[in-house]
Amino acid sequence: MARLTRPPLRVWIWTAATLALVVVATLLWRGSDAAATSSTTAAPADVPPGAPAGAVSEAWSAAADPLPGNVVAEGRVLVGSPHGVRALDPVTGEEAWHYTRGNAALCGLTVTDGVAVAVFRTEDRCDEAVALDAGTGVRAWTRNVDFRPEVTLTATDRIVLAATPTGIVTLDPTGSGIRWRYAPPEGCEFLQSAAGDAGVAVLQRCAGSSALQLRLMDGFDGDLHWTRDLPASARATELVGADLPVAVRVDDEVQLLSSADGTLLTTLPADPGAAVRQAATGTAVLVLTDGTLTALEPGSARPLWSVPATGLPGGAATTEDGAPALPVPTAGGIVHLDPATGTELGSTATPELPDGAVATVVGPVVVLAHDGEVRAYR
Numbered sequence: 442m443a444r445l446t447r448p449p450l451r452v453w454i455w456t457a458a459t460l461a462l463v464v465v466a467t468l469l470w471r472g473s474d475a476a477a478t479s480s481t482t483a484a485p486a487d488v489p490p491g492a493p494a495g496a497v498s499e500a501w502s503a504a505a506d507p508l509p510g511n512v513v514a515e516g517r518v519l520v521g522s523p524h525g526v527r528a529l530d531p532v533t534g535e536e537a538w539h540y541t542r543g544n545a546a547l548c549g550l551t552v553t554d555g556v557a558v559a560v561f562r563t564e565d566r567c568d569e570a571v572a573l574d575a576g577t578g579v580r581a582w583t584r585n586v587d588f589r590p591e592v593t594l595t596a597t598d599r600i601v602l603a604a605t606p607t608g609i610v611t612l613d614p615t616g617s618g619i620r621w622r623y624a625p626p627e628g629c630e631f632l633q634s635a636a637g638d639a640g641v642a643v644l645q646r647c648a649g650s651s652a653l654q655l656r657l658m659d660g661f662d663g664d665l666h667w668t669r670d671l672p673a674s675a676r677a678t679e680l681v682g683a684d685l686p687v688a689v690r691v692d693d694e695v696q697l698l699s700s701a702d703g704t705l706l707t708t709l710p711a712d713p714g715a716a717v718r719q720a721a722t723g724t725a726v727l728v729l730t731d732g733t734l735t736a737l738e739p740g741s742a743r744p745l746w747s748v749p750a751t752g753l754p755g756g757a758a759t760t761e762d763g764a765p766a767l768p769v770p771t772a773g774g775i776v777h778l779d780p781a782t783g784t785e786l787g788s789t790a791t792p793e794l795p796d797g798a799v800a801t802v803v804g805p806v807v808v809l810a811h812d813g814e815v816r817a818y819r
């Protein structure tokens with residue numbers, strides 16, 4: 442009978458060390474960002490052909506918290522959740538791709554230039570930013586950041602604006618770089634900020650001053666264009682938008698200011714208790730106030746047309762004839778308007794729409810974004 446022999450001591454040591462490494466690696470993996478990240482991708486979206494019918498009903502809805510300013514991009518509907526981002530098919534509402542972090546909270550989400558930029562909080566601060574292709578979910582870039590938990594994300598063409606009461610940061614949405622930072626002067630705090638075609642505007646209050654300050658800075662290098670004092674005694678002062686022109690509400694009027702020097706160009710009436718919204722198209726700047734949507738000429742603020750409205754268009758679509766059309770929410774449904782003249786090109790009857798909603802057309806589907814929810818009508 443063969444004699445059994447024990448392995449040498451060094452074999453036992455190597456075996457124990459190997460097992461220890463496996464256990465440590467497993468524990469590290471389970472606690473790592475990679476293990477906590479769930480990510481799927483998809484093929485590029487095919488935008489469905491056609492245009493909305495004359496009458497539509499609700500096809501699907503989804504919660505969205507946070508809700509990006511632009512919910513439709515690259516043929517997808519982008520929605521936020523407590524731990525990540527989902528992209529939905531506009532026709533069916535089914536998930537196309539997602540990116541979630543089980544060990545992190547989503548601080549903010551914005552969409553521009555074909556990417557969804559999300560910022561996550563892993564500990565006390567919002568410290569990681571990621572950009573995902575809006576159509577496919579493929580990661581474009583990831584970078585470390587250092588934002589306060591109350592950071593808000595907004596965006597315009599080629600600019601992502603991260604804002605807190607103690608400072609703002611602008612990022613390149615497609616290249617991941619930080620363009621510039623700005624902190625308020627000593628004794629001042631930011632009340633609001635906005636990024637638009639004119640640049641980045643901030644409304645700030647400074648100790649010892651009898652006025653609020655509105656500042657407009659260049660969106661790409663942060664250079665100060667102008668500063669305008671606003672009365673601190675006003676009952677309601679609100680930065681509406683930083684497009685061409687810059688819009689600010691002071692009590693019962695909306696002031697439209699020159700992007701070149703901050704001078705007053707014109708005013709629109711505004712109920713102090715009602716919200717004022719601004720959006721930009723290629724041919725006009727739109728201001729929604731007191732149930733009226735007014736189109737202004739970019740730069741000069743010359744009124745072009747106005748219509749009754751309950752919400753804003755999310756951008757121009759095209760009719761079946763190929764003409765550009767703005768989908769404007771109204772009390773009777775969606776009206777499709779010529780962006781240049783305001784002429785009605787068609788209409789779509791819908792169930793009752795909530796006030797303040799933003800409507801975007803994707804082929805035959807009307808996507809409505811409002812108050813933490815996205816609805817699709819077809």
